[in-house]
Amino acid sequence: MSLTELFIIAVGLSMDAFAVAVCKGLAMGKMSWKNAGIVGLYFGGFQGAMPLIGYILGSRFSGTIESYDHWIAFVLLALIGGNMIKEAFDSSEETADPSLDVKTMTLMAVATSIDALAIGVTFAFLQVDIVPAVSFIGIVTFCLSAAxxxxxxxFGCRYQKKAEFAGGLILVLMGFKILLEHLGVLG
Structure with a gap:
């Protein structure tokens, strides 16, 4: 997997965290870079740890399903991306709690990084060099969340839905790319 592809996946994965971080910023009376760093550390840390966990789990059985692993990667990315796109069109309003306490931030970080767990399983099938990949995903998510x-x-929450839609679309397109490469359609 190229650095460009990894960057695209990292950005796609981080869009949920970015959207929640935007709402966190809205809920803060006065923004401080310390608080932005705390949000970035939670989201970036979990976004980096979850693919590692998924990779470890996926590595255990990747050899037995090697002949159709590209289909699994495609389905996982399409489902994750499709769910993000669906959430972007969901009319219910979610508000971010301005609190940065450990419980709140841990729950939000886990909720926004579940999709990264499935990406880690996909990385095992694609035999991605995991340590640089999860480090890169964590750093990209940290930067985007702090920003x-x-x-x-x-600016407020007005771009939350667009960020979720963009992240979902990126993941679906990456799934198609992986599938088409393994089927020999793309060179």
Whole structure:
């Protein structure tokens, strides 16, 4: 997997965290870079840890399903991306709690990184070099989440749905790319 592909996946995965970070920024009266860093560490840390866990789980059985692993990667990415796109069109309003306590942040970080667990399983099938991949995903998510707090503090939640839609679309397209490469359609 190329660095460009990994970057695209990292951005796609981080869109949920970015959207929540934007709303966190909106809920903060006065934005501080310390708080943005805390949000970034939670989201980036979990976004990096979850694919590692998925990779470990996926590595245990990747050899037995090697002949159709590209279909599994495609289905996982399509489901995750499709769910993000569906959530982007969901009319119910979610508000972010401005609290940065451990319980709140851990629950939000886990909720926004569940999709990264499935990506880790996909990485096992594709035999991705996992340590640089999860580090890169964590760093990209940290940066986007910290920036999201600032953006939310300035602009508000009006871009949350667009960010979720973009992230979902990116993941679906990456799934198609993986499938088409393994089927020999793309070179």
């Amino acid at each position: 999201g707090v600032k953006i939310g503090n300035v």
